[in-house]
Amino acid sequence: MGFKTYVARRIVNTAIVIFVTVTLQFFIFRIMPGNPLTHFVSPNFPLESRRALMELWGLDRPMHEQFITYLSNLFTGKLGISFISQRYVSDEVLERLPNTILLMGSSTILMIVLGIHLGVLAGSRRGSRSDLASVTFGLLTQGLPVFFLGLLLMLTFSYYLPVVTGGLINFPVAGTVSRPPPADLPGYVMDVLWHLTLPMLTLVIISFGGYTLIVRSLMIDVMAQDYILTAKAKGLPERSIIYGHGLRSILPPISTMVGLSLSGIVGGAVITETIFSWHGIGRYLYEAVLQSDYPVMQGTFFLLSMVTIIANLVVDLIYGLLDPRIRY
């Protein structure tokens, strides 16, 4: 199988997944108890505007026509109008998207780098003290709920230490940036980073232990292979054996692992954004669920699933680049 065929297959597969997701979402919001119309047209609107909106969205037409309108709305339209803010969901979401990408992106990169580094370190020095420490830590984080970790960090760094150190160590309890935000650019960046620290730490700590465990066991398998022995016999430096021969050959399964963990990271980000009142899509979804704001629920879930689906496609493509059996 050539690389081009591989890419084509992945893209077709992703298209199918997107289609199934979108279809599932369409039906889930319409098979719910009660009149489906009440889910999409706020009962608070006056009767005429309700009727006008229903006509605008085609909610009075047969199912298959509705489905087509729904599809074209999702990919070109405004994702509906929020019951609460009465604004287009797409406008609300676009305003929050950069914050979510900042939080999820920075923590994902950090947890991958940390996880791979520690996993390689532990796996290539089996039985050492650092190996034992990373295995223990990795196992412990398997049972740690993300909200508990987030709340513990918050209790320590935003409530307890400010009291103990007299405000010397003081992390914000809520928000993405101070109100009012600092006027100068460096000050603004520092302020955002200061707000980002705790939510990012929460996501990183909760996830990198699991990565470490997987990378470690892959590394142990690889280091027992004959070609590593050959490399050692050739007298290559240890560094180049570990990274050049060992790590390089386990990169494809690592990329699969990253892809599979993405949906969990999104879930963790929703909780973290809620705890730290981060102005992102996850918290927006949560607020929408609390207020039964169906257009927002549908729009934000669509966007979150698109983020993970596209990220998975990217991971698959990277896999194709990394695995020589696919490239050639």
Next chain:
Amino acid sequence: MDLLSRDRLREFWSAYKNSRLGVLGLMILIFFIIVAFTAPLLTPYDPIRDKFLAEGSALPAWFKILPQYSGLPETMDFTVPSEVDGDGWRFKVEGPVTLSRPEPLTFTFRDSDGVGASGVAELTHSFDYEYSPPHSFRVNMSLQFLDVNNVTYSAELYILNPESDSFLVWSSGPNRRPLEPQTISLDSKGIPFELKSRMGLEWHRNVAEHIFSERGPYNLILRFRVDGDPGGSSTLTLTLGKLILHVPGRVHGVLGTDHLGSDLFSQLLYGSRVSLMIGVSAALISVVIGLLCGLVAGYYGRIVDEVAMRLVDVLLVLPGLPMLMILSSLFGRSIWNIVFLLGALSWPGFARVVRARVLQLKTAAFIEASRAIGSSGIHIIFRHLLPNVLPLAYATVALSIPGAIMAEAALSFLALGDPDTPSWGRMFYSAHSFGAFQRLAWWWIVPPGLAITLLSLSFVFIGTTIDEVLNPRLRVVR
């Protein structure tokens, strides 16, 4: 390895018990199971329904060991029975008032001459208050005034502190009509402004703190005054029920109380029931679906396989928690809905593993043979394939429980769980929403978190060990 026979089980156990991690996990699990079963014996309180056991957000009782908390009030709740002397009332009367019945306490006023006489009945009950000031107190008492003819009457309740300052906390106002038996409830937070200003208090000041500012003997005084109209005979009969004085403590139990005055320790104990029940049932549902889907998809192949695996792809890729939040809000937040959703969303990973194993087994000679003698697909799946993939299931059940436990806790923490279920996530929700952080109330936040972590870890340990024993070639950590 099939665990269904006794010999196999013994063999399994002898291998299992060599794993220190596995035994540790089992011990933690047994501890939580015992707690779950004996919760009603370990605490007298209902975790949710018993409210106002003490002041909201009360400290744990053992804080009183520390000098700065040693004076804090414990919950005082005493009943003054409707009788004289003993535990009941001392009384004195003026004018034409007589004690007509000692139990329930009944006084009669009778002015048959019609001279417009006045009568007073004053009842006193003494008690000791030995703590620093409370935040509030409540009084409940029942009264009835019958046989009311040509009189104006009034009732007043005073509290007399050790310095003999008296505080009027309730007054009926003059009345001329009969009063059927009724309970009068008085909350120190709702004392009217007029009475407050009579005590010399500004409107925003706390009455309970002001009245109970001293330690020592206190008196509750109930004072009834009757004025007969001149001309014609006048009568009145007063019957007094029991009186209850409740001073909510600022310390309570092992872990204090939540914002509604419910017992946090009993919430912690009962939480183990919820987590165990949800974790185990959701994991079982998920493993059964995963088994069936993997078996059917793997054995029948072609279009069945294609459809099943695309569904698996979708479910694996979609963000689980957001999906759970939306679905549980659409389907309703009962505990069984959440169990069902957790099970229905978490099977795809296992289905893939089962399918891969079935694809390997399908070409094995014994399957070919069975097919050659004309066995049906269902027969082959359940008789030959299932026993061979079952060992994968035991470990998967244990390993999917932590995810279910944490997902339910996350939902409850987000206030999207079942509101009537005392789960550990709910404790987090109340701590986060009602000021435990500002108070640095670690005893409210840390215990449920540790409990979730320990219980989840116990299943991780058990699952990893089962996996190592049953599927030695598949084990991850060697």
